[in-house]
Amino acid sequence: MSVRISPSILSADFVNLERDLGRISDADLVHVDVMDNHFVPNLTLGLPIVQRIQEVSALPLDVHLMIDDPDTWAPKYAETGAFSVTFSAEAAADPKKLARDIRSTGSRVAVAVKPGTAIEPWLDMLDDLDMILVMTVEPGFGGQSFIEAAMPKLAAARRAVDASGLDVWLEVDGGINEQTIVTAVRNGADTLVAGSAVYGKADGPTPNERIAALRRAAGPVA
Numbered sequence: 745m746s747v748r749i750s751p752s753i754l755s756a757d758f759v760n761l762e763r764d765l766g767r768i769s770d771a772d773l774v775h776v777d778v779m780d781n782h783f784v785p786n787l788t789l790g791l792p793i794v795q796r797i798q799e800v801s802a803l804p805l806d807v808h809l810m811i812d813d814p815d816t817w818a819p820k821y822a823e824t825g826a827f828s829v830t831f832s833a834e835a836a837a838d839p840k841k842l843a844r845d846i847r848s849t850g851s852r853v854a855v856a857v858k859p860g861t862a863i864e865p866w867l868d869m870l871d872d873l874d875m876i877l878v879m880t881v882e883p884g885f886g887g888q889s890f891i892e893a894a895m896p897k898l899a900a901a902r903r904a905v906d907a908s909g910l911d912v913w914l915e916v917d918g919g920i921n922e923q924t925i926v927t928a929v930r931n932g933a934d935t936l937v938a939g940s941a942v943y944g945k946a947d948g949p950t951p952n953e954r955i956a957a958l959r960r961a962a963g964p965v966a
């Protein structure tokens with residue numbers, strides 16, 4: 745099986761979002777970064793725009809919430825019809841209830857852990873999760889360098905998921921390119937977010953060609 749590629753529209757042209765969504769038709773998902781300028785020091789887009797992206801996107805939405813109070817807001821994003829909604833571990837008050845609330849809409853649910861956040865508590869609730877997102881940059885901005893120190897945590901998550909027999913996906917987000925994707929996959933990732941590596945340059949290969957190059961670099965996963 746090939747890895748799943750989830751291009752981040754954080755690096756797309758927000759004024760030409762529909763055009764840029766059309767340029768990643770070979771991707772598996774589209775990664776939508778919601779930032780509130782509280783949980784992270786950056787502001788992107790909110791519910792009405794996610795709703796419109798949902799209406800025009802041919803790809804399933806992989807919504808990544810970098811916001812305070814996901815317990816209130818995440819189910820509302822899930823109700824847009826998003827394929828998957830990820831809340832930030834550090835912001836959730838009652839993660840088990842939140843996971844149930846998101847799943848009750850029909851959406852998949854995931855938790856994201858920052859580079860400095862322990863993974864162990866989340867490995868004890870794998871039954872409640874469809875995906876774990878290991879952040880390999882401090883959340884907030886595209887174009888940062890991959891933090892390799894997050895890899896032991898990813899490898900621990902891979903061991904726990906394999907031991908559980910559950911179909912929990914492992915996603916990595918931040919600094920993914922044709923070199924770092926190899927490291928991430930070797931440590932257990934099956935789903936890769938890439939922003940600047942897909943959209944970052946106006947000249948050269950197209951976004952779809954860059955997606956193909958990432959897949960080739962990653963190789964097959966089990």
Ligand SMILES: O=C(CO)[C@H](O)[C@H](O)COP(=O)(O)O
Pocket residue numbers: 752754755775777808881882883884885886887888917918919920937938939940941
């Ligand atoms: O969540 C994010 C930042 O918080 C972005 O999705 C991520 O950084 C992708 O951008 P790039 O591939 O350029 O690092």
